[in-house]
Every structure is written in structure tokens, then in C-alpha cells.
Amino acid sequence: MFKxxxxxxxxxxxxxxxxxxxxxxxxxxxIGLTEALILSPEDYKQSHSVRIMYVHxxxxxxxxxxxxxxxxxxxxxxxxxxxxxxxxxxSLAPSGLVFNIIALVTGSIWGKPTWGTWWAWDARITxxxxxxxxxxxxxxxxxxxxxxxxxxxxxxxxxILGIINVPIIKYSVDWWNTxxxxxxxxxxxxxxxxxxxxxxxxxxxAAFALFSLxxxxxxxxxxxxxxxxxxxxxx
Amino acid sequence: xxxNLFLMNGYGxxxxxxxxxxxxxxxxxxxxxxxxxxxxxxxFIAKFGSLNSEKAVFAKSQSINKEILSNTSNI
Numbered sequence: 001m002f003k004x005x006x007x008x009x010x011x012x013x014x015x016x017x018x019x020x021x022x023x024x025x026x027x028x029x030x031i032g033l034t035e036a037l038i039l040s041p042e043d044y045k046q047s048h049s050v051r052i053m054y055v056h057x058x059x060x061x062x063x064x065x066x067x068x069x070x071x072x073x074x075x076x077x078x079x080x081x082x083x084x085x086x087x088x089x090x091s092l093a094p095s096g097l098v099f100n101i102i103a104l105v106t107g108s109i110w111g112k113p114t115w116g117t118w119w120a121w122d123a124r125i126t127x128x129x130x131x132x133x134x135x136x137x138x139x140x141x142x143x144x145x146x147x148x149x150x151x152x153x154x155x156x157x158x159x160i161l162g163i164i165n166v167p168i169i170k171y172s173v174d175w176w177n178t179x180x181x182x183x184x185x186x187x188x189x190x191x192x193x194x195x196x197x198x199x200x201x202x203x204x205x206a207a208f209a210l211f212s213l214x215x216x217x218x219x220x221x222x223x224x225x226x227x228x229x230x231x232x233x234x235x
Numbered sequence: 236x237x238x239n240l241f242l243m244n245g246y247g248x249x250x251x252x253x254x255x256x257x258x259x260x261x262x263x264x265x266x267x268x269x270x271x272x273x274x275x276x277x278x279f280i281a282k283f284g285s286l287n288s289e290k291a292v293f294a295k296s297q298s299i300n301k302e303i304l305s306n307t308s309n310i
Contacts, residue, residue, distance in 0.1 A: 048243035106253040
């Protein structure tokens with residue numbers, strides 16, 4: 001099954017896909033921005049500041065999702081010795097880190113009019129900051145270590161340690177008394193968010209997911225060409 | 236209408252700065268990755284050009300190399 005993940009087989013697809021993904025991203029983002037900034041209603045309590053949710057929440061979701069994906073790929077890659085899984089994980093990390101930073105910064109901007117402060121050492125916010133540090137450690141490890149075996153081992157350890165933080169982020173608002181509000185959207189139970197706000201939120205999430213796919217494809221292609229460059233040196 | 240869109244009952248500065256930060260981050264990341272991609276691709280083309288004919292034929296026999304040389308992605 002893993003032979004389908006060979007770079008030779010994937011590259012013919014990944015090299016052509018970015019332009020289509022970019023086009024789709026621009027279309028979905030335009031719809032999402034129109035919905036988020038113009039068409040969606042203001043909140044009865046938070047007024048227009050609620051619109052920050054449309055960038056803050058999708059960014060947080062995707063950064064968590066990407067880190068979970070990186071961990072899964074690193075573990076499977078390490079167990080079955082699939083080098084390409086590490087390459088995929090490495091290519092996902094830059095967009096994961098950027099989404100994490102976006103979640104932190106937009107959360108801080110949202111905090112000022114809502115809580116009266118830019119920052120609080122609250123469980124949810126602090127655990128998101130820790131996730132950003134894990135992303136940084138992961139990316140720095142790829143820069144520091146030259147030896148493949150070493151970098152695979154170190155990055156796997158970083159992701160395994162970092163993944164412990166993911167459920168803490170998710171349940172921090174339930175486990176501790178936090179400034180951060182509990183989740184408004186639940187997959188297993190009824191969501192407390194109105195459809196008029198849910199639609200722009202999901203549209204923006206789709207746009208952000210497409211952006212991370214675009215960055216992943218471009219980064220993955222860059223990494224493959226880098227490997228091929230080394231191959232040409234050896235000829 | 237337009238004024239209300241910018242001011243948003245006094246929350247405009249927060250909303251617009253959050254959205255601007257997001258879009259600027261997207262653009263910055265996109266440009267960084269694109270520059271890295273172009274750099275590696277140009278390096279590959281330069282290296283390929285410096286190969287002798289025998290090595291070039293061998294290198295071209297690999298499908299990825301062929302893909303890279305045939306103007307892979309315009310992004």
C-alpha cells in the first residue's frame with residue numbers, strides 16, 4: 001500500500017495541482033470574506049467584534065489538525081521507515097505554525113474589546129502558545145540536523161511530546177476555569193452557534209484548509225527538487 | 236453603509252486588524268515558499284545544464300527530473 005506514497009508517483013500530481021488549488025482558494029476566500037465581514041449578523045453581546053471569530057477559530061482548528069497529522073505521519077513513518085511521510089510532515093509544518101500564530105494574534109486582538117486585555121495566562125491561550133513552541137522546535141530540528149536518521153528520530157520525539165498538549169488545548173476550557181469561552185460547535189452534540197454564523201465560519205475554514213493545502217504542495221515540491229538537486233551532485 | 240462597514244460600532248479597528256494580519260501572513264508565507272521553490276528549481280536547471288550528455292540522458296530517464304524540467308508548476 002505504501003508504494004503509492006513514493007515521491008515519483010506523487011510528484012506528477014503535486015506539481016500540477018497548486019494552480020488549481022490557488023484558484024479554488026481565492027474563490028472560496030472571497031465568498032468567506034463577504035460572508036464574514038458583510039453578510040453575517042453582529043452578535044447581541046459582542047457586536048461586530050464577533051467577526052474576528054471567522055479568522056481566529058479556523059486558524060486554531062487547522063493548526064491543531066496539522067500538528068495531529070504531523071504526529072501521525074512521523075510515528076507511522078518511523079515505525080515503517082517511510083521517508084516520504086517525514087517529507088510530507090515537514091512540508092505541512094510551515095502552514096501549521098503560521099495558523100497557530102494567526103490564532104494567537106487574532107485571539108489577542110479579540111481579547112482586548114471582549115476581556116479588556118490583550119493577553120492572559122489562561123489555560124487555553126497558554127497551551128496554544130506551547131503548541132507554537134513545539135512547531136518552532138520541530139522546524140528548527142529540521143534545520144539543525146543533517147543526518148536523516150537523527151532528524152527523523154528527533155522530530156518524531158518532538159511531535160510525540162507535542163501531541164500530549166493537543167487534548168489539553170481542546171479540553172482546557174472544560175477542565176479549568178478560563179477566560180476563554182467553551183466550544184460553541186460540537187460534532188457529537190447540538191452546537192450553540194446560529195446557522196447564519198456557522199456558514200461563514202465553515203466557508204472560512206474551507207478557505208484556510210485550501211491555503212494550507214496550497215502551501216503544503218508548494219513546499220513538498222520544493223523538498224523533492226532539493227533531493228533531486230543532491231542526486232544530480234552525486235552523478 | 237460603507238462608513239458602518241469600516242467603523243463597525245467602534246470595533247472596526249479590531250476586526251480589520253485581525254483580518255489584515257491574517258491576509259498579510261498568508262501573503263508572506265506564500266511568497267517565502269514560492270521564492271524557495273523558484274530557487275531550488277533554478278538551481279536544478281543550472282545543474283542539469285552543466286551535466287555532460289551521458290549523465291544528462293541518465294538523469295532525464297528519471298520521471299521526476301523530466302517533470303521538473305518540463306515547467307512543472309507556474310505558481
